Amino acid sequence: MRNIFLIAQREYKERVRTRAFLITTLLLPFLMIGMVTVPTLLMLRVGGESRHIVVVAPDRTMGEAIRAELEKDQASAQEPASGKDKSNGKAIDKKDKFDLSDDEPSFGKVSVDIETDASDTNRAALMAQMREKKVDMVIWATSEALAAKKIELDTRVSGIGFNQIVQSRLNRVLRREMLKKKGLVDDEITAVLDPATFELKDATGNGTNPMLKYLGSLIPTFVLYISVIIYGATVLRAVVEEKTSRIMEVMLATVTPRELMAGKILGVGAVGLTQVAAWMLMSGLPAIGGGASMPVQLKNVLPLTTLLFFPVFYILGYALYSCMFAAVGAMVNSEQEAQQMQSWVMMPLIASAVLMGALIQSPNSSLAFWASMFPLTSPLLMFSRIATQSVPIWQICLSIALLIGGIYVMIWIAARIYRVGILMYGKKPTLPEIMKWIKYSY
């Protein structure tokens, strides 16, 4: 026991002291926030450069109507938009799933020119301008196109958000024009087009944004996934390092392979727990800073059950996978070989991540049940189920029991592979050889 503690202690101290640990602990949360928000921001081009749009319309009135709709942001950017204008765009533009705010996504600056010449020569001229990057988008709202309800958009802008907003705004103009032709007056048209607003609430009656809640369950699952992979791979690298630096034999003169493996796994695992605890603390800090109302919101987003089961599934999942990583580390002779072999261990983890989407879509399927029971996939999937839905308590207990059983078997197998593997140098063992190692009495 003392030896296991000494080995774990060394492993922990040496790793926590490194600069790499400090940097990942401090920066990864920001990196993750960045990974979610930066693409969204880029897609929506908040405050991006001005874009030049040319509208080719049958007449100026139509062109002006389109221009007014496309440029309405410019007005609202300078003066507070009127309530009507705002609610108009709301529901339609809500398609973008990263939009967590209630406001219409910002459209950026545009300048709109109107042309009525739809001839082929003008078309060629406009395309040439587009190639020269003088024009970003040409809207071919010709009379034929309007009649057929099929409008061609030539665009240089690759952001999906921008193009989508243009399309929905064009639709709004077209509808308004059509209703006008049917003889409706402006007030009536506005009343027809004004969409209903919806208020999303969960079963508890809390007004938490479901999007936030979804992220609230997704982020801990993601952290679990990343941490198990990172620290599992750390165990593997630590074992390979001991093999290549040949310190293994020095260690084995004082400790048993079993103690060495256990100490290593515990020490690295403690580093992982420290890091996760630091992350949890960091995510809690803004809540404390944000006054009294924030913790309540946080509680809605990250319910107590999620926080409670996170360490349980983290520790169990890590225990299972780190054993496998340790065994693989003992089999190989170099970092390169380890890289190839570790993908085999990661496979079930990656499979779990792939299955997670399906599980969230249909939480009551038999796939969801079995995948969250099977020890190799259950650490991630049972946790993600707990985070997203209410899972019957017996299922949670069964899953944990099966997982502990799986860990027990895995430790037994891994310890046997480890014991023989760490003293083997030379070629990579074949599967039959590994089977033989497992059967060795000593």
Place this chain on the structure above:
Amino acid sequence: MYTIELANVRKAYGSFVAVDDLSFKIEPGGVFGLLGPNGAGKTSTIRMMIGITAPDSGKISLFGRPFERKSLEKTGYLPEERGLYKKMKVLDHLVFLGQLHGLETGSARQKAIDWCERLEISQKMQNKVEELSKGMQQKVQFIGALLHEPEFIVMDEPFFGLDPVNATLLKDILLDLKKQGRTLLFSTHRMDQVEKLCDSICLINKGKAVLQGSLKEVKAQYGKNNVQIEYEGNGDFLEKNELVHSYNNYGNHVEVRLAPGADSQQLLRMVADRSRVSKFELMEPSLEEIFIEVVGKNDA
């Protein structure tokens, strides 16, 4: 009580028999040489002695009792493949190894500092292992094996890779340990180095013991039938001489192995007749010669 006793020990890896029916005993307070060519089974034997692997059959007793891990606290081991945690500081590393050998943190620290001073690396104690030269890393490794003042010290190829200065330093330390009454075992394939240190030896080849006993006895068995001659003049006498079994000409002297039953005095007279003799000495055979002869005989 013997420090260590091996009785009919056998170890096979698959179909390859690394150690075959090996038996030997080591008395406390002596220096024992486990000798043999590369691949003879030395490292396999040592690994079994300190419990890294277990023998397939046969018995190993350490300090008079069947092997138990507790005995390892009184054993120091320097493996053939040296290794340290490269990123650790020297002192931290030594304290860690001392703790694993059962020392308390404080005393492990004090002993590590003392040893570092003795081996002249105390100014490097706060450096990382990877910043040290090869020779210094070797010293750290030795300290790691000796820190807990083991009664029984096992060293696999201890002189491997050492420069002459460090080799002498190590030899002095080993002799010092011997004087303190500790038991030393080392293995090597460089027999000339061990010859100066060992009290008794076991020669192994292909996993089997081919010769063992005290160094004196072993050498006595082979008698003084080597002659070193320094001379000026005609060297014809070496050829086609029934007194000469074989010879090695080193340029300024020649080593002659006498034929069985040949009289050395007869050879002296013969050489003196033909050339000026400046040296004529009867010598014990070197271990290397004995080894080559024994192994050669076994292989034939």
